[in-house]
Structure formats: structure tokens, C-alpha cells
Amino acid sequence: MMDVLAGLTQAFALLLSPSVLTACGIGLLTGLVIGFLPGISPLGGLALAYLLVLALVGVLGPNSPAVLMVAVAYGTLYGRAFAAINLADRANGDAPATSDRSALLGGLIAGLAAALAAGVITAAGRLYVTLFMGPVEFAAAFTFVLLAGVAFGSGSTASALAMVVLGLLLGMIGEDIETGAPRLTFDLPFLSDGLSVLAVGIGLFVIANAIHSYRQAGGDPQQGVAPDSAFQRVSRRMLLGVLAAVLPTNGRSASNSVDDRRIPPLPDPFDPARQKEVPEIVSALMASDVRFSLSLIPLMVYIAPSDVVGALLQKVFSSQEGILGTTRDLATVWLVCATLIVAHVVPLITLVLPRLARWWPRPIDARIAAPAIVACALVGSYLIDQSLVNLGIMLGFGALGYLMMLGNFDRSLLFLGFLFATGLEENIRRGLMIARGDAMIFLQRPISAGFLIAGVLVLIAVRTWRHKRET
Amino acid sequence: MAPGVVLVVIAALAYFSLRNLPAPTDGGLGPGSMPRILSAILFVLGAVVVVEGFIGRRVGASGGA
Numbered sequence: 056m057m058d059v060l061a062g063l064t065q066a067f068a069l070l071l072s073p074s075v076l077t078a079c080g081i082g083l084l085t086g087l088v089i090g091f092l093p094g095i096s097p098l099g100g101l102a103l104a105y106l107l108v109l110a111l112v113g114v115l116g117p118n119s120p121a122v123l124m125v126a127v128a129y130g131t132l133y134g135r136a137f138a139a140i141n142l143a144d145r146a147n148g149d150a151p152a153t154s155d156r157s158a159l160l161g162g163l164i165a166g167l168a169a170a171l172a173a174g175v176i177t178a179a180g181r182l183y184v185t186l187f188m189g190p191v192e193f194a195a196a197f198t199f200v201l202l203a204g205v206a207f208g209s210g211s212t213a214s215a216l217a218m219v220v221l222g223l224l225l226g227m228i229g230e231d232i233e234t235g236a237p238r239l240t241f242d243l244p245f246l247s248d249g250l251s252v253l254a255v256g257i258g259l260f261v262i263a264n265a266i267h268s269y270r271q272a273g274g275d276p277q278q279g280v281a282p283d284s285a286f287q288r289v290s291r292r293m294l295l296g297v298l299a300a301v302l303p304t305n306g307r308s309a310s311n312s313v314d315d316r317r318i319p320p321l322p323d324p325f326d327p328a329r330q331k332e333v334p335e336i337v338s339a340l341m342a343s344d345v346r347f348s349l350s351l352i353p354l355m356v357y358i359a360p361s362d363v364v365g366a367l368l369q370k371v372f373s374s375q376e377g378i379l380g381t382t383r384d385l386a387t388v389w390l391v392c393a394t395l396i397v398a399h400v401v402p403l404i405t406l407v408l409p410r411l412a413r414w415w416p417r418p419i420d421a422r423i424a425a426p427a428i429v430a431c432a433l434v435g436s437y438l439i440d441q442s443l444v445n446l447g448i449m450l451g452f453g454a455l456g457y458l459m460m461l462g463n464f465d466r467s468l469l470f471l472g473f474l475f476a477t478g479l480e481e482n483i484r485r486g487l488m489i490a491r492g493d494a495m496i497f498l499q500r501p502i503s504a505g506f507l508i509a510g511v512l513v514l515i516a517v518r519t520w521r522h523k524r525e526t
Numbered sequence: 527m528a529p530g531v532v533l534v535v536i537a538a539l540a541y542f543s544l545r546n547l548p549a550p551t552d553g554g555l556g557p558g559s560m561p562r563i564l565s566a567i568l569f570v571l572g573a574v575v576v577v578e579g580f581i582g583r584r585v586g587a588s589g590g591a
Contacts, residue, residue, distance in 0.1 A: 211578055217533050217571035224540055224564050231557035234548075238561055241543055462529050480560045488554045 059175055066389035069118060070397065075390075078111070078119035079126045079397060086130015091138045093421040094268025095261065095428060098467060100131035101367050102256035103432065108371055109253065109439050120371045121387070122394045128347065128364060129398035136327035136340040143333050162341030166399045169348035174392030177355040178385060190485035191496055195506035197479040200361060201472065202510030206517035208465040218465050222472020223479065225250055232481060245444045252370060254445045255473055257432045258452025259459075259466045265425035266457045348395050355388050363467050366474035429453075527579030533572030541565040 069075055085107060089100040104127035108120045115123070188196075201219050208215040228239045229249030240246040327340040351368070353361045360366040433446055459466050490496035498504045540561060547558030 211575070213571050213574040213578060214529070217568060217575060220564050220568045220571060221533065221536065224536075224561060224568065227561050227564070234557045236547055236557040238547065238557055239540055239543055464529065483560065484555045492550075492554060 058178070062174070062178065062385065062389035063393060065386065066393035069386075069390055070122065070393045072118075074116035075119050075122050078115045078123040079394060081107070081111070081115075082123040082126025083130040083398060086127040086132070087134040087137065088130075089127070090131040090134015090136075091141075092134075092419060092424045092428065093138075094264050094425045095131075096264050097128075097131055097135070098256075098363055098470070099260035099264050101128060101364055102253070102260050104128070104131075105256060105367060105371065106253055106432065106435050106439070110435060118390070121368065121391060124368055124371050125391055125394045126398050128368075129344075129395070132327070132340065132343050132347065136336055139327050139330060139336045140333055143336065159337055159341075162337065162344060163399060165341060166344040166348065167396055169345040170392055170395035170399065173348045173352050173355070173395065174388055177352050177388045177392075180352070181355070181385070181388075187502060190482040190489065191500050192502045192506070194479060194482035194486050195497060195500075195503035197475050197482065199506040199510035199513075201468075201475060201479075202514045203517075204362070204468050204471050206514040208468045210463050210465055212514075212518050214463075215465055215468055218459075218468040219472040222469040222474075223476045224472075225255070225469070226473040226476020227480065232477065233484070245442075250448060250473070251440070251445050252367075252474070253436060253439070254449040255452050256367070256470060257436065258449040259456040259470055261432050262429055262450065262453025263456025263460060263466065265429045266453065267460055268421040269425040271421070344399065351391065351395075355391065360474075363471050363474065366471060370474065527576055527583065530572050530575030530577075530579055533575060534569055535572075537565045537569035537572055541569070 070079065082104065085104065086100060089095050089103060090097075095103070101124070104124050107127070108123055111123070112120055205212065205215040205219055208218070210218075224239065226249075228246055230237055230247055237247055327336045327343065330336045330339050347364075350361050350365060354365040354369055360369045433449070436449060437443075437446055456466050459469070486496060487494065496503075497507060544558040544562050544565070548556050550556040550559050
């Protein structure tokens, strides 16, 4: 108990330092704006946050990037809810109901508890993880997350698997980490350093979504769910949030905004922007809130990120210096935990106050927002690396992402494979080196075998259930 | 069907570009091993997507019967 208090106290002291607090504020504000704008998925918001991190890393100091990323992720979530509530209120012309405010308050308490639980569980669990996890186990954990991603991803099993494999291949473009030999570069010099995470992320999720929302502008982007009683709805979704957090890829992969034509999409009780009624929006928001905090546990105990959001956060965690230089550092856990706590309170206030003041901002037309978002992303990216090639790659992935949306190929799985490629290959190679080339080591070690068997079982079970649901 | 063909072509191009990389070392994987394995898997999956698309078209053409 004293360790928890000491860790949190130290983290809040760090969070209240001017540079980190500024990063938190910028992150929350940016997230709220991104979430409010039409045509940006949560993953697109995070890709833009990554752009922001790269742009501000020299200005804000060494401990700020992870705080900024977590703040943007939360801000985006609340921004989406604010936009959805705004639309619903405008349609109904209603004043905020007392039950909505109670649900928000209940959700705040649950969200804070989840943030604290994430810190405590991580602090306790990481000791065991570092004792029992080696390269073989890490490789198996990565494989487990990818297989579970395929299970919950959109499209057929073969197409979802193909997206993961294609993502892994794209992630291996560039010089080999051990020998320095160029791979998949086709003798093009600009590919020798590999594809930029920023270019791929912004292309797939920001530009592709902007094209899609521009073309769809004028339609109804929301998909309503039949309402039921407030208490049942919130509590059921909170439980779903907890369950989804312990499953890899958060129970489904994010950012599938186009309906599956072959297999009906999984219901998405976690995206506030996909609900129509205010109580539904609030309960979806709270479930997402709890889920996000808890889903950071696997990342922070250093097993593996459980989804694309975690994988992108890991990229930021592992690339920054200072106290957060390694996710093994316990101070990291408490700083992220403190950010989660602060990130809960501020957006919630911004969600409640406009409703109490009966101020409903005018929704922004996607035909204006989409080109503006693309222009900002392109200019921002160019200012960071002054590379026209990367802009070309970004636009290319934008077109690819849009075609994938139309063809119902899961972009988040492609990006997950891309982000996992280096870590997966490195651990497989190390594991095989330890076993002198015997691949059976992955099935002989109990933890590794457990991850692999669980991954295959989740894939078969979920896909079978979805097939039965379809027929 | 077309996305499957694209995947097959990408897999074949990737496999072809890896032909000059050194063979695996003793007790480990070489620089080209993982991409080669993944290219082969992608080729097979692309072929499955082509078949799925073909079947989907035939079912669609016969009115879902």
C-alpha cells in the first residue's frame, strides 16, 4: 500500500512539472478536437498524436511523449462521445437528463478505479514477467496477439491472416537488424531504413478515413443500438469493457468503419460515435474508458501490447529517453497511471459543462474537415523529416487504406503486423539461437506453448462463433 | 478476386527480391528466412482469397442459391 502511495506521489510530482503538464494539456485538447472532427477514427487520432510527439519531442522534454500519447488517446475517446452527444442533443433538443449525469459520475469512479488497478496490477505483475519470460515466450505472446487479432478482425479468416502477414512483411523492409543486409528494398535507397511508422499510420488511418468520410458526407455515420434500462446497460458494458481489456486486440480490432459485406460486423459496444441515444453513448464511453486503462496492463508488464493502440504506445515508450526510457521502469507505470487519472477528470468536465450550459457546438461538415485534416497531416509530416518520398508513401498508403476499406480488408491488422514485425522476428531468432535451431522449443516451453495453443483456440472458437452467427 | 491476385503478386515479388540473401546460419535464421517464410504464406493466403472471391461471385451470380 505504501509502495502504491509513494509511486503515485512521485508520479504526480513529475506530472505537475511544467513540461509534462503542458504535454498532458496539449494531448487532452488535441484529442478532444480530433475526436470531435468527423472522419477520424481513434487510430487515426493516435497516428496524428504520434506526429505531434515527433514534432514536440525536442520542445517538451524527455518524459512527455508517453504522457502526450495517453492524453491524446483519452481526449479522442471523450471527443468522440462529445460529438455524438452533441448530435443526439441537437436532434432531440433535450436538456441533459439526471440519469445521464449519474451514469457519467459512476463511469468516472469506475474509470479512476480501473486506472489505479492498472498501476497496481502492473507493479505487482512485472516482477513475475521478467522472471519467466524469455525470447521464446515473447515471440509466442506476439503470435498470440496476432492470432487473436485475426479472430476478431473484419473480413474472412484468410483475408485477415493475409493482412497480418502483409503487415509483417512491410515491417521487415529495410536493413536486417543483425547482419545489415538489405531486405525487400528492391534496390531503392529510400527503403533501406524501412517504412516510416508515421507515413504508414497516417496514410492508412487518417488519409484513408478522410477520403471515405468526404465521399460519404451527408449520410448518417451513426449506427444506433436498441436502448434498454440505464443501470443494466452501463453495468453490462462495464463488464464487457473489463472482459475485452483482458483479450488481445481489445476484443476486436479498432477502426473498422465500413460494414463487412461477407460477414456481419461484430457489435461495437465500445465506440461512443456509433451509438445514437445519449444513454447508449455514455455507457459506451465508460466501457471504453475502463477497457483502455486495463488494456495497458499487458504493455506495461512488458509481455506484449494487446492491440494497435498499445503497439503504437510501445513505440513511443521505447523510443523516448529520461525516466520512461524503458517500460521496465516502475516509475513509467506510475506516471502512466497518474496521467490516466488526470486524463479522466478533465475531458469528463468538458463533456458535462457544455450540456449543463446547453451549449451545442455546430457539427463540422466532413467535406471541409477531411481536406483540412489531410493538409495538416501532410504539412506536419513534411516539417518533421523534410522528405517528399515519405509524403508519397503516406499518400500511397492512404489510397491503399481506402481500397482496403472498400474491399473490407482489416487495416488495423496490417498495421498491427507492421508494428510487431521487428519484435517478433528478433525474439524468434533469439529463441532459435538458444535452441540451436530446434523450432520445437516453442512448443516445449510451457508458457510459450500455452500462448500458441490459446491463440489457435481463440482463433478457431471466435471464427466458428461468428460463422454460426452469420448463418 | 482482384485483391487476392494483388496479394499473390506481392508475395511473388517479395520472394523473388530475397533470392540473393545468404542462407540461414547454424542454429538460427538468416536475414532472408523470415521474409521468405512470410512470402510463401502470403502467396497461399492470396490464392485462398482468390478462390473465396471466385466462389462468392458464383454464389452471387446464382442468386445465393
